[in-house]
Amino acid sequence: MSDIRVLVVDDDFMVARIHAGYVARMPGFEVVATAHNGADAITAVAGSRPDLVLLDIYLPDMSGLEVLKAISGVDVLVISAARDVPTVREAMRGGAVNYLIKPFAAAALTERLQQYAHTRRQLSAIGPEAGQDDVDRLFGVTGTPPALPKGLSxxxxxxxxxxxxxxxxxxxxxxxxxxxxxxxxxxxxxxxxxxxxxxxxxxxxxxxxxxxxxxxxxxx
Amino acid sequence: MSDIRVLVVDDDFMVARIHAGYVARMPGFEVVATAHNGADAITAVAGSRPDLVLLDIYLPDMSGLEVLKAISGVDVLVISAARDVPTVREAMRGGAVNYLIKPFAAAALTERLQQYAHTRRQLSAIGPEAGQDDVDRLFGVTGTPPALPKGLSxxxxxxxxxxxxxxxxxxxxxxxxxxxxxxxxxxxxxxxxxxxxxxxxxxxxxxxxxxxxxxxxxxx
DNA sequence: GTCGTAGTGGTCGTATTGGTCGCAACCGGC
DNA sequence: GCCGGTTGCGACCAATACGACCACTACGAC
CATH class of the missing domain: 1.10.10.10 (Winged helix-like DNA-binding domain superfamily/Winged helix DNA-binding domain)
Structure with a gap:
């Protein structure tokens, strides 16, 4: 399987560089672009066709939440110092796959990237038609007693x-x-x-x- | 706490009625409107300000996925016979809180609505600032145990x-x-x-x- | 200062089980 | 009556802990 193409978005040039470094060191991931504001991010999504965007919320020209709504066809992992509940909630509604609060340990990002790669593999392993159990796995059913997996009666x-x-x-x-x-x-x-x-x-x-x-x- | 306001969207009038009936019977939930096509759904979101939308994918005028992208500020629970992986994936990216494949048992909807209500209570219980652990709970971190080295269980x-x-x-x-x-x-x-x-x-x-x-x- | 001793740190091979893959039998639907 | 999907099984591969052995480090006796 080919590498997962990643776009790194952060207004701070140095921070973006660091994040890109983390991603580049992950086997199976590849940084295809970086952007430092919302407009560039949207352009880069259209141009580089990444699979995943590491998106900051605080950007000079617009909010990362607006960027999240503006782009489509890609997954987004929010990385931001913003930790107020409405922002987190709006990121969830926007379809972010995860949300990492700055500052974070390198291991935390690694873990989430691995989790993302795992989910991606699961998706491609499903086949043409998804069952309810597949969907439940993807949406992370928690708390509810999981329906019997396939093969169990x-x-x-x-x-x-x-x-x-x-x-x-x-x-x-x-x-x-x-x-x-x-x-x-x-x-x-x-x-x-x-x-x-x-x-x-x-x-x-x-x-x-x-x-x-x-x-x-x-x-x- | 006040009831959770729900908008039911399904092109089939009878199905919408049935879904609305399920929701109405749930304590803590209230059906504020129903819609049978995309345009009406978008209008109803703006007019009735629901908290949650039960959204069908197959609509006469547009795809439910387009509706999903067009509305904001509300949570969406997709209920559809569409079970192809790209559609499910796009629904995830659009921020759907869950995805139910038709036909489904009434209990399945009940369960997901309860889960939604639970998540909502969690959200309001967090306080002004969320910690990483709160966020992880919301995004349904299954707690990927940090891969132990080989030989350790x-x-x-x-x-x-x-x-x-x-x-x-x-x-x-x-x-x-x-x-x-x-x-x-x-x-x-x-x-x-x-x-x-x-x-x-x-x-x-x-x-x-x-x-x-x-x-x-x-x-x- | 040197050597003996004690007691634990660390490594290697092995045993026995856990876990996975592919197949066969069965079942329900078209 | 055929066919796709489901469920359980046999056989293989890999995992994980144990026992035994060697190595190392401090203390004490001379």
Missing amino acids: QATCALVATVLREAGRDLSAVETASLTGLSRVSARRYLEYLCGARRAELRPRYGTAGRPEHRYRWIG | QATCALVATVLREAGRDLSAVETASLTGLSRVSARRYLEYLCGARRAELRPRYGTAGRPEHRYRWIG
Whole structure:
């Protein structure tokens, strides 16, 4: 896959240079332009066709929020010292993929860029038609009990949950497999899901030579 | 707090009515208008000043995505049979708070509306200035665990960190091993990682016969 | 000052499990 | 009746902790 093309926008020449340096050092990313005001940013978006824009809010000629509304077809990561709630909210509404408050650690930017790259890979892996579960993943469903991922069935899930609850103790993947009649792989998948849904917890057991054993316990 | 004002947009009169019915039955929500094409939707946004728009993509006069770009100052929840990836992506970029694929269960809409109400309460509870952690919550940071080096597991890392924090004093590698139940080698690896991540500090202790002892202290 | 000793830091090989990929069987829709 | 999608499984690959060994550093005895 080709590199992710990035446009860096910051009124401070030095800051823009630093941000560009961070991005350039990230494998898989490439800085295609920098801009120091809103008008140049909009021109650069049209000219360089970046995939992602690192956008400052405080610009000499216009607000970064206006730039955000003016451009389309690109993703935007806001990087700004502006931390008032209305600005953050407007950035969200404008479709910013993330928002980083200055000053920030280099690792924070790195992390968000990696997250962006990951989301991008997810997008390209979906296929022609998205399902509701794909969409939910993209929009980051939080708090809501995640719908069963593809490949998991309601009945089997209930079976695994029942066995784990009735056991009254923690079970390993192989034990669960034996008790339910499923294969180890399937049992593990469902146990993993129950963990993600906060209906079970995972605690590794050490002491044996070899890789630690994952033991699952029901926590309804 | 006053109700959340909702504008329902769908070209199909009956569908709009059904959606409006769902919303009206939700406590804390209020339908202030309905629209059946893009132009009416834009007018209604200006006239009724809703907080949230339930927006269809397929409209007779223009695409819902165009409507999304044309309106501002309101949140948008896309409800559409359109499930191709570019459309979903463009909706994300346009700042849609969520995306529901038709047909959907009534519970799915209810869930998303509740999630929206929850996010809204979070927003108003933040105060005048947002911190990075507030922003992360809003953007649904799933907390990408800062990629541990190969050979280290998330669960074990959490275990070691917890033991070290709860100890309230500095611990040696052997003490940590005994308290966590893992071997000295593994304990030391995780302690070393925590030091590198600035979550613990290392101070050698002398006075004992034998090689000086490395003592680790939690510095969250 | 030198050497012995003690006790831990660090590395390497190994064991045993976790996790992934592709396939087969089944099911519902056109 | 065919076909795309879903669900579970077998087999492989990789991960992760342990045991054993060597190395290193301070203290104490002479």
